Amino acid sequence: MINQLVKKIEELKAPIVVGLDPMMNFVPEHIQKAAFAEYGETLKGAGEAIWQYNKGLIDAIHDLVPAVKPQIAMYEQFGIEGLMAFHKTCEYAKEKGLVIIGDIKRGDIGSTSTAYAIGHVGQVKVGSNLYRGFDEDFVTVNPYLGTDGVKPFIDVCKEEKKGIFVLVKTSNPSSGEFQDQLISGKPLYELVAEKVAQWGEEHMGDAYSYVGAVVGATYPEMGAALRKVMPKNYILVPGYGAQGGKGSDLAPFFNKDGLGAIVNSSRGIIAAYKQDKYAKFGPECYADAARQAVLDMKEDLENALVNK
Amino acid sequence: MINQLVKKIEELKAPIVVGLDPMMNFVPEHIQKAAFAEYGETLKGAGEAIWQYNKGLIDAIHDLVPAVKPQIAMYEQFGIEGLMAFHKTCEYAKEKGLVIIGDIKRGDIGSTSTAYAIGHVGQVKVGSNLYRGFDEDFVTVNPYLGTDGVKPFIDVCKEEKKGIFVLVKTSNPSSGEFQDQLISGKPLYELVAEKVAQWGEEHMGDAYSYVGAVVGATYPEMGAALRKVMPKNYILVPGYGAQGGKGSDLAPFFNKDGLGAIVNSSRGIIAAYKQDKYAKFGPECYADAARQAVLDMKEDLENALVNK
Numbered sequence: 023m024i025n026q027l028v029k030k031i032e033e034l035k036a037p038i039v040v041g042l043d044p045m046m047n048f049v050p051e052h053i054q055k056a057a058f059a060e061y062g063e064t065l066k067g068a069g070e071a072i073w074q075y076n077k078g079l080i081d082a083i084h085d086l087v088p089a090v091k092p093q094i095a096m097y098e099q100f101g102i103e104g105l106m107a108f109h110k111t112c113e114y115a116k117e118k119g120l121v122i123i124g125d126i127k128r129g130d131i132g133s134t135s136t137a138y139a140i141g142h143v144g145q146v147k148v149g150s151n152l153y154r155g156f157d158e159d160f161v162t163v164n165p166y167l168g169t170d171g172v173k174p175f176i177d178v179c180k181e182e183k184k185g186i187f188v189l190v191k192t193s194n195p196s197s198g199e200f201q202d203q204l205i206s207g208k209p210l211y212e213l214v215a216e217k218v219a220q221w222g223e224e225h226m227g228d229a230y231s232y233v234g235a236v237v238g239a240t241y242p243e244m245g246a247a248l249r250k251v252m253p254k255n256y257i258l259v260p261g262y263g264a265q266g267g268k269g270s271d272l273a274p275f276f277n278k279d280g281l282g283a284i285v286n287s288s289r290g291i292i293a294a295y296k297q298d299k300y301a302k303f304g305p306e307c308y309a310d311a312a313r314q315a316v317l318d319m320k321e322d323l324e325n326a327l328v329n330k
Numbered sequence: 331m332i333n334q335l336v337k338k339i340e341e342l343k344a345p346i347v348v349g350l351d352p353m354m355n356f357v358p359e360h361i362q363k364a365a366f367a368e369y370g371e372t373l374k375g376a377g378e379a380i381w382q383y384n385k386g387l388i389d390a391i392h393d394l395v396p397a398v399k400p401q402i403a404m405y406e407q408f409g410i411e412g413l414m415a416f417h418k419t420c421e422y423a424k425e426k427g428l429v430i431i432g433d434i435k436r437g438d439i440g441s442t443s444t445a446y447a448i449g450h451v452g453q454v455k456v457g458s459n460l461y462r463g464f465d466e467d468f469v470t471v472n473p474y475l476g477t478d479g480v481k482p483f484i485d486v487c488k489e490e491k492k493g494i495f496v497l498v499k500t501s502n503p504s505s506g507e508f509q510d511q512l513i514s515g516k517p518l519y520e521l522v523a524e525k526v527a528q529w530g531e532e533h534m535g536d537a538y539s540y541v542g543a544v545v546g547a548t549y550p551e552m553g554a555a556l557r558k559v560m561p562k563n564y565i566l567v568p569g570y571g572a573q574g575g576k577g578s579d580l581a582p583f584f585n586k587d588g589l590g591a592i593v594n595s596s597r598g599i600i601a602a603y604k605q606d607k608y609a610k611f612g613p614e615c616y617a618d619a620a621r622q623a624v625l626d627m628k629e630d631l632e633n634a635l636v637n638k
Contacts, residue, residue: 101462168507
């Protein structure tokens with residue numbers, strides 16, 4: 023799957039993943055109205071609204087980008103009905119040829135981590151049958167519990183030719199509270215990055231590992247340092263756009279071959295119609311606005327990489 | 331809710347939480363057979379089996395302990411159907427008067443952490459209605475992302491009079507990889523504990539905070555140190571029994587008032603019938619075996635605390 027992701031990035035010339043994080047206030051009114059007319063102002067109605075919203079987005083951008091990254095929290099907030107919309111979104115995006123990065127940030131120990139891995143990127147046994155509960159291609163994993171927490175994901179991914187992105191340096195303002203603390207002169211995030219490089223050796227694709235890292239666009243100087251620590255690990259870069267990361271900040275995350283990183287944008291794309299820049303599209307054409315925002319992001323990244 | 335938990339611990343003289351982590355191989359054959367006869371060897375059948383298994387356990391132990399801690403990974407592995415069993419289990423345990431500690435180990439940033447908090451311990455708005463997606467009383471939270479990740483949970487908990495347990499020092503063998511690393515001579519877990527104490531001041535109950543910590547029973551000497559760093563924070567202690575923690579290891583986690591900690595046991599109780607000690611009950615009476623295991627654990631803890 024990492025080989026497929028790299029190939030698609032090269033073909034489309036777009037190291038871009040669209041974050042499908044459907045906050046209810048992003049969903050245009052006409053979609054909310056239709057969903058509530060059918061199911062009432064209920065959790066089921068909310069699930070229908072975010073699913074229809076996502077469907078429109080996927081239809082509009084699936085030929086431009088290699089992958090989408092649904093953020094499961096935005097679905098989980100609506101309970102079971104929200105998670106059904108998450109499941110449907112993943113299935114539909116897969117049908118449309120997109121790679122699915124489940125932004126689930128799970129992490130536990132031993133058999134519990136195995137259970138998460140089985141549920142999201144593996145198969146669960148029921149009697150003599152095997153089923154996929156959810157079916158992402160990659161998931162994000164929290165490293166705080168150490169190798170015991172991460173290894174079970176890698177074991178399941180090895181069987182499935184799927185992968186993970188481990189949180190290394192997150193994009194938020196307070197990420198430094200623990201992640202930047204110096205341990206024998208080296209920040210914690212670098213120690214985690216060294217482990218990612220090591221874990222990654224266990225599950226290699228052609229040029230890159232199935233084990234990647236999450237490093238926020240908001241910390242470009244750390245991106246440069248971490249690129250060196252993890253030369254063969256793909257870096258998933260959140261924080262572009264709404265969180266303040268600019269195209270010119272992103273060059274350090276890439277290798278000289280122009281590969282090695284995939285940049286996420288969520289609200290900058292899916293809620294583009296709310297920005298002045300794309301206001302002309304209007305809420306009815308929110309998906310066209312998203313498509314234009316992807317094209318603009320692609321250009322911004324191309325310029326950043328040419329000038330590298 | 332922390333006041334209610336403390337009160338129940340005192341009344342029942344049982345600082346015990348039963349971990350409802352239903353691995354399929356814990357579920358007695360007669361329950362699996364009945365569930366599969368009704369729904370086939372499907373995800374729905376698996377969901378039904380773990381729900382029936384849990385129901386039996388809750389019926390058998392609800393008058394002995396203050397709380398249960400369902401581990402969501404064990405449900406999530408069966409996808410939507412598993413999560414429906416999780417939801418049903420929480421509802422039923424609540425009906426039976428138990429406090430629900432959702433072991434979800436979530437953690438993200440800003441609006442995403444808010445979404446998790448809303449989904450598990452808060453209420454989500456749909457049009458002009460409010461709903462609870464899931465409805466736990468406490469949840470476990472991963473601190474790797476810093477205050478940005480934890481604060482949104484506390485904000486929601488303040489409105490709801492609910493609480494969280496933040497991972498400080500986990501019970502697994504490799505927990506030291508990152509958590510024990512020294513930062514200016516102090517291990518990372520202690521730094522996290524200091525933050526927990528600080529976050530906890532924002533949301534106090536009568537004697538204890540609504541913000542607690544997770545510290546593994548497998549590290550009693552760290553328990554003693556952390557008890558001092560977080561005098562007003564309840565400590566949720568996993569790792570008793572199957573993971574190697576003994577009653578005599580647990581005294582350091584408690585305050586002098588005999589309060590301040592709640593000890594989790596999962597498979598040691600819910601799969602007690604599989605141990606030689608409780609084999610006489612047989613799989614048909616797995617719930618009676620669980621009840622006896624709770625009584626034995628209660629005695630073990632009482633002895634440990636008397637000798638403190």
